[in-house]
Each structure stands twice: as C-alpha cells, then as structure tokens.
C-alpha cells in the first residue's frame with residue numbers, strides 16, 4: 271500500500287473527480303474544469319517522478335479522469351485501475367505519448383489525449399538555440415569567461431561553424447521538424463535536406479518561394495531536397511536535427527553506424543526523445559571526433575546522462591526544456607484538461623488536432639470539444655463538425 275499522497279483540492283463539491291499528477295502552469299485549466307462541475311485534485315507531493323503505486327493511490331476508488339506527465343508509465347495497471355474507478359479519460363500533458371500503452375487504454379475504453387500544436391514553435395526555437403549554441407560554442411565560451419580565462423582577443427579563440435549556405439538536415443519533418451527547418455532556412459539561409467515517411471509539401475513550397483525571393487534580390491537562393499533514405503541526410507547535412515516520434519522504427523535511429531556516416535565536423539541536435547540516439551555510441555563518437563558537436567535536450571535514461579557525456583566540451587546539454595515557454599506550458603495544461611473534460615462530458619473530438627489555438631484564447635470560452643484524442647477512432651468517438 272503506497273503511503274498517503276499530498277494533494278490540493280479545488281471545488282470540493284464538484285461532481286466529476288479529475289486528478290492531475292502534477293501542479294501545472296497557469297490557472298485557466300483549473301477554472302475550466304471547476305466551471306464544468308469538476309472537483310480537481312492536484313498531487314503536490316515533492317517527488318519529481320511518480321511511481322505506478324503513487325498514481326494508483328491518486329486514482330483511488332472513484333476517478334473520472336487523470337491528467338498525467340510524460341515521466342509516468344501509463345500501461346495496463348493504471349488503465350485497469352482507472353476503469354475500475356469509473357474513469358474514461360486520460361491526457362498526457364505532452365504531444366509525445368511514448369510513455370502511454372495505447373492498446374492497454376483501448377482495452378479499458380479509456381481515451382488518451384495529447385497536446386499537439388501549442389508547443390511546435392517553442393520546441394523548434396529551442397532546437398534552433400541548441401544548433402547555434404553548438405555551432406558557435408556558446409557554452410564553452412561562457413564557461414571560459416566566467417573562469418576568468420579571457421585575457422584578450424585572439425584570431426583562434428572559439429572558432430566555430432558558419433551556418434549560412436550550409437545544409438540543414440531534418441529527420442522527422444512533422445509539425446516541429448518543419449517549423450525548425452523554416453527557422454534555419456529563413457533565418458540563416460541554409461539549404462534543406464529532409465527525411466520523413468511523408469512528403470512535407472508545405473515546407474517544400476515555403477523553401478521554393480523563399481529561394482525565389484532571394485534570387486529576385488540578387489542573393490544565392492536556398493534549395494530543398496526530400497531524401498529517399500535517412501543515410502542521404504546523414505551524408506550530406508552539416509547540421510542535423512531530430513524530430514520524429516519515438517517508436518520502434520526510430521529507437522536508436524542514430525547509432526554507431528549512422529554516426530560514422532556523418533561529416534566529421536557536423537552538428538547533431540536532439541529535441542525529440544532520448545532513445546532516438548544510442549547515447550553510449552554518441553559519447554564514444556564525441557570523444558573520437560572533437561570537432562563533431564551535439565546539442566541535446568533529451569537523454570536516453572532521463573534524468574541521467576550516459577557516463578562521460580557531462581565531461582565533453584563538444585556537447586551542449588539542457589534538461590528537457592524544449593517546450594518550456596510560459597504560453598506553451600499554460601497552453602499544454604489547458605489542452606490536457608480540455609481533453610479530459612471533453613471525454614467526461616461526452617463532447618466530440620476536435621476536427622483538426624493541428625489547429626488548436628482556438629482552445630487557448632484567454633478571453634473566449636473554448637469550443638465544446640476534446641482538442642486531441644489519439645485513440646478516438648479506435649474508441650469510435652465522433653469528430654466535431656465545428
């Protein structure tokens with residue numbers, strides 16, 4: 271039996287019991303739930319990652335829905351418990367849901383929500399920040415200054431890579447990958463090569479149009495190429511950013527062999543999921559190739575880094591903060607809450623999970639719909655005509 275867990279309660283007399291496994295940014299999400307007769311219970315336990323036992327204790331005997339986090343293991347045990355407690359709704363406060371066993375949720379008839387769109391630009395911006403930090407050795411240079419080692423300008427001091435005119439490679443050109451590609455092409459006039467299972471038509475049109483604009487202004491036009499295989503991206507790109515979902519097709523996509531194909535002075539950025547890279551192989555590659563640099567937001571065994579990574583000067587590492595802007599994090603909380611609320615209330619599923627901004631307008635009531643339920647089809651939930 272797990273020990274009692276500390277919780278904060280809002281609207282104690284609410285009819286529907288909704289649990290959030292963590293305090294989330296902003297208050298709009300709480301207000302939206304309490305206004306619709308929900309009793310909201312927020313776990314305030316001072317423990318970063320809750321165990322399955324902790325969450326079982328939170329679900330208890332009666333629970334209509336849960337808002338959870340990407341650090342939690344949502345599988346058979348929790349979905350069975352939620353069903354026993356009368357629950358029908360779960361939402362990750364994240365777009366990625368590789369921590370969720372969707373087949374188990376299907377088995378117990380639980381809707382699984384996620385939070386797409388609201389974090390696209392914020393995450394792409396962090397990937398761009400890591401790209402620049404790695405290319406221009408910002409962290410190394412900052413540490414050098416703070417250590418009092420700067421004793422005057424030198425021709426060789428912290429020489430890095432120029433991005434303009436080089437090739438940016440994007441693996442996984444979905445929402446975030448495409449937004450990142452646009453930033454690097456437009457901002458730094460890089461040429462694009464991408465690999466995805468699907469064609470990124472809008473991205474291609476954007477780069478074509480921008481290339482024409484540059485040409486019309488007497489500048490070197492940017493170009494794009496859709497690679498037939500990931501190997502083409504690894505071989506050709508000077509900077510590669512990873513943005514695919516994590517599943518069995520992308521686990522250790524970047525490994526000893528793929529690293530060996532990349533240019534010796536290439537830059538690799540990962541703001542997708544840690545296990546997309548074989549991190550132990552990456553550490554070896556970084557040690558053997560000091561001019562190869564990485565920018566990492568995510569790690570294979572979070573919160574840990576593989577031995578040796580922390581000591582390497584050619585690695586920039588940050589703690590899974592890619593979606594951490596105020597607007598985005600408050601929006602993620604709102605979307606997660608509305609997914610759970612919508613399922614409890616029997617609202618339809620929003621017709622386009624890529625167009626969710628209408629749910630985030632502070633001044634107007636959100637549509638009466640679930641913004642994004644990944645197993646809607648399987649559960650036979652109807653789509654909104656709104």
Ligand SMILES: NC(=O)c1ccc[n+]([C@@H]2O[C@H](COP(=O)([O-])OP(=O)(O)OC[C@H]3O[C@@H](n4cnc5c(N)ncnc54)[C@H](O)[C@@H]3O)[C@@H](O)[C@H]2O)c1
Pocket residue numbers: 365366367386387389393441442443444445446447465466467468513514515516519520541542543567568590591592593
């Ligand atoms: N670091 C962070 O804080 C952070 C923030 C947001 C999202 N993410 C991660 O980024 C991922 C992408 O988010 P998104 O909103 O862009 O999702 P998305 O679904 O729009 O894009 C994912 C893309 O990956 C492609 N893909 C799938 N399998 C592939 C494969 N084997 N090879 C190449 N491409 C493949 C898909 O076709 C799709 O275009 C999320 O699933 C999440 O894991 C991380």
Ligand SMILES: O=C(O)[C@H](O)CO
Pocket residue numbers: 340363364365366367389592593
């Ligand atoms: O998948 C996600 O949404 C991120 O990892 C956290 O924002």
